[in-house]
Amino acid sequence: MSETTINWLAEVEKRKEELVRTTQEFLRIKSVLDESTVREGAPFGEGIRRALDFALQVCADAGMATKVVEGYAGHAEFGAGEELIGILSHVDVVPEGDGWSSPPYAAEIVDGRIVARGALDDKGPAMAAIFAARIVKELGLPLSKRVRLIFGTDEETLWRCMKRYFETEEMPAMGFSPDADFPLIYAEKGLTHLVWRQTRDAFLQQGLPARPHPDARLLRLNAGLRMNMVPDRARAELQAAGRPAAGIAEQYRCFLREQGRIGEATVEGDRVVLAMEGVSVHGMDPSKGVNAGTWLVHFLAQLDLDERAAQFVRFTETYLHEEHYGEALGIAHTDPEMGPLTVNTGVIRYEAEGDAAFDINIRYPHSQPFEKWEPIVLGRLKEAGFVQEIEDHMTPHRVDPSHPLVTTLQRVYAKQTGEEATLIAIGGATYGRSLHVGVAFGPLFPGRADCAHQRDEHILIEDLVRATAIYAEAIYELAK
Numbered sequence: 001m002s003e004t005t006i007n008w009l010a011e012v013e014k015r016k017e018e019l020v021r022t023t024q025e026f027l028r029i030k031s032v033l034d035e036s037t038v039r040e041g042a043p044f045g046e047g048i049r050r051a052l053d054f055a056l057q058v059c060a061d062a063g064m065a066t067k068v069v070e071g072y073a074g075h076a077e078f079g080a081g082e083e084l085i086g087i088l089s090h091v092d093v094v095p096e097g098d099g100w101s102s103p104p105y106a107a108e109i110v111d112g113r114i115v116a117r118g119a120l121d122d123k124g125p126a127m128a129a130i131f132a133a134r135i136v137k138e139l140g141l142p143l144s145k146r147v148r149l150i151f152g153t154d155e156e157t158l159w160r161c162m163k164r165y166f167e168t169e170e171m172p173a174m175g176f177s178p179d180a181d182f183p184l185i186y187a188e189k190g191l192t193h194l195v196w197r198q199t200r201d202a203f204l205q206q207g208l209p210a211r212p213h214p215d216a217r218l219l220r221l222n223a224g225l226r227m228n229m230v231p232d233r234a235r236a237e238l239q240a241a242g243r244p245a246a247g248i249a250e251q252y253r254c255f256l257r258e259q260g261r262i263g264e265a266t267v268e269g270d271r272v273v274l275a276m277e278g279v280s281v282h283g284m285d286p287s288k289g290v291n292a293g294t295w296l297v298h299f300l301a302q303l304d305l306d307e308r309a310a311q312f313v314r315f316t317e318t319y320l321h322e323e324h325y326g327e328a329l330g331i332a333h334t335d336p337e338m339g340p341l342t343v344n345t346g347v348i349r350y351e352a353e354g355d356a357a358f359d360i361n362i363r364y365p366h367s368q369p370f371e372k373w374e375p376i377v378l379g380r381l382k383e384a385g386f387v388q389e390i391e392d393h394m395t396p397h398r399v400d401p402s403h404p405l406v407t408t409l410q411r412v413y414a415k416q417t418g419e420e421a422t423l424i425a426i427g428g429a430t431y432g433r434s435l436h437v438g439v440a441f442g443p444l445f446p447g448r449a450d451c452a453h454q455r456d457e458h459i460l461i462e463d464l465v466r467a468t469a470i471y472a473e474a475i476y477e478l479a480k
């Protein structure tokens with residue numbers, strides 16, 4: 001078959017039923033990081049390992065050679081030649097959260113879309129890549145390069161999967177990752193996962209005077225699950241002191257009404273429990289969400305609290321509440337190509353008898369380097385008696401727009417969609433940066449709402465099919 005006669009979309013349509021069914025089966029495996037089932041060969045738990053095995057089995061059934069790398073990652077390979085083309089997706093998903101209108105691991109089809117955690121990020125696209133590779137293989141097209149589908153298992157947390165994988169496995173000459181947006185992302189911000197922590201001892205060492213008659217003592221506060229998500233739930237527990245618990249509860253209800261926020265206050269003896277609901281979105285653009293944690297702290301700022309809580313509240317209120325771009329911290333910067341530096345407060349923890357800590361996700365453009373803004377942050381933290389731990393740091397990533405990888409993918413996208421394949425720079429990080437020469441390519445088409453990491457995550461079957469056709473031609477064009 002000559003390449004000019006291949007109707008890629010028709011090839012996918014022939015396999016559509018199987019593509020949808022296999023994607024549904026894949027999505028029914030709950031592949032959330034699970035420390036309780038970690039074992040040798042399953043470093044992130046049983047669910048993720050089962051998802052990895054499932055993906056590799058679909059590849060093996062199509063005649064690809066598969067390999068598992070200690071359960072951290074796996075790959076499936078076909079084709080022949082020196083050079084290696086990589087397609088990198090991930091089988092792990094973020095926790096489902098609450099409020100779904102159909103069960104998050106049922107993968108039901110609703111209005112032409114598959115609804116499930118991971119449908120868009122990234123198990124749907126991973127299956128699209130597998131079927132795309134299968135089509136290239138089944139058409140028997142001659143290839144001068146090897147093609148490797150690589151599956152990671154820890155993209156949603158610390159990328160330990162790719163760190164381990166590339167310690168022993170070959171780095172592809174170039175490749176793409178179907179884990180973001182079409183047309184094509186060639187430049188990504190630097191990304192940090194920072195923990196800002198104050199131990200109780202560190203607070204006591206400041207020798208601040210105790211407040212004589214605080215309204216209440218803050219016993220604990222918890223918000224958020226992950227540094228890269230905006231918290232949609234927060235809870236604080238107070239012990240009333242200078243004022244009755246019922247009065248504090250009433251003040252909170254008033255605050256909720258005035259601010260148009262959702263939450264509730266419950267009183268048990270001298271204890272008041274305050275709950276706040278927010279809107280969880282990806283930490284890449286926290287201005288699009290509502291941070292339940294910082295909004296709850298915003299209320300606490302109205303109270304006269306014990307000295308340690310007061311300091312914690314002041315810090316949060318000043319530097320983090322509705323401070324999505326680090327203005328108050330003094331690190332705000334907007335790059336004309338890559339956009340603004342962003343600050344997401346993903347997790348807040350406060351224990352009267354333990355630590356106070358924030359999990360912070362700062363994303364920054366190449367024109368505002370880490371070396372420039374980090375000292376400013378450290379200065380602010382020092383003033384407040386906090387220290388910083390760097391959990392993860394990835395520097396900005398960029399592939400030259402004239403590189404054959406970029407131009408080939410642009411050509412394929414334009415041909416299949418009839419749309420111009422404009423290049424995108426983003427708040428990263430996409431998985432594409434795990435490859436030395438890697439870009440993100442789909443699966444979200446322009447104009448589609450990004451529901452990754454949100455309730456009712458879904459992928460339109462029509463889009464799954466279109467993406468598969470684009471990936472099939474892309475794989476062939478890169479490897480022919």
Ligand SMILES: [Zn+2]
Pocket residue numbers: 090121122155179
């Ligand atoms: Zn992803």
